Every structure is written in C-alpha cells, then in structure tokens.
Amino acid sequence: xxxxxxxxxxxxxxxxxxxxxxxxxxxxxxxxxxxxxxxxxxxxxxxxxxxxxxxxxxxxxxxxxxxxxxxxxxxxxxxxxxxxxxxxxxxxxxxxxxxxxxxxxxxxxxxxxxxxxxxxxxxxxxxxxxxxx
Numbered sequence: 453x454x455x456x457x458x459x460x461x462x463x464x465x466x467x468x469x470x471x472x473x474x475x476x477x478x479x480x481x482x483x484x485x486x487x488x489x490x491x492x493x494x495x496x497x498x499x500x501x502x503x504x505x506x507x508x509x510x511x512x513x514x515x516x517x518x519x520x521x522x523x524x525x526x527x528x529x530x531x532x533x534x535x536x537x538x539x540x541x542x543x544x545x546x547x548x549x550x551x552x553x554x555x556x557x558x559x560x561x562x563x564x565x566x567x568x569x570x571x572x573x574x575x576x577x578x579x580x581x582x583x584x585x
Contacts, residue, residue: 454481454574456550461579468540472579474533474550483531484509487558489572490524490535492546492581499549501567503535507555513562518544540583547578 460472472490476483489504502515503524512524523536533550551572561567 454478454552456552456574456576458548458550458576458579461548461581463582463584464540466541466583466585468583469536469538470540470581472535472537472548472550472581474535474576476531476533476550476552476574478531481552484526484528485555487553487555487561487572488524488526488533489551489553489567490522490533491549491551491567491569491572492544493549493578494543494546497546499569500546501561501569501572504553504558504561504567505533506558511558511562513558513567515567537581540581542583542585545581545583547580549575549578551575 455477457475493499502518504513505524521539525534552574553572
C-alpha cells in the first residue's frame, strides 16, 4: 500500500516556475522499486500522463506537451517525487497528481509513447496549478 500527498502548486504568471513534490508513505511497498509518474487533469478534460521515471531513476519520459520545460526527479532517501516546471503556460493550468506503477510499466510507456492511467495507482488529492496569462 502507498499513500501520497502532493504539494507545491499555486498561482503563477505565464513564463514562471513551480516545483511540485509528492511525498510517499509506504508500508509493504518499496519506493525505488516502482515506476513513478505525474499526471494532470484540467477542468472538463481527461487525466493526462505527462512524465514518469523508471524504477532505477535512470530513465525518464515526457509527453510532448511538457518536454523541454518540465523535469521529473526523485529523492529515494525521503520517498519523494518532484516535478520542476519551467516556462509555464496558461494551458498547464490543471490539478497535478502523482502515482506509482509496476517497474515494467516504464518499458511499456517507452514502447507505446503514452502513459495509461489504468496502469498507475496510489492517487492522492492532487495539487492545483494555475497559470495566468
């Protein structure tokens, strides 16, 4: 079982930056033995997978919508996932969620070029990001 709490969201002007964090509390669950990911959901839209990091921490994936602007990272010692968001745009406005998946999920994401929400679990309440123009 894993319980996550996302934080770091807020209101920022276009072109600004935010750093999101996801603190994971695990019982019979090893933080560094899973694929970790960030999803986001804008009002009226489906949840979108935007970035994930492999169980080893050596490989990352980004959707085209955030590639070159967002950076995913993890702090294994503190069981925390981060998302550094730079050059934010109004279309980045959404609630951001972190989630975990089996280690082999990253390979699937790489092969298909898409993150499937059903492959991930441990969803938190999310953190709201609002980007003003």
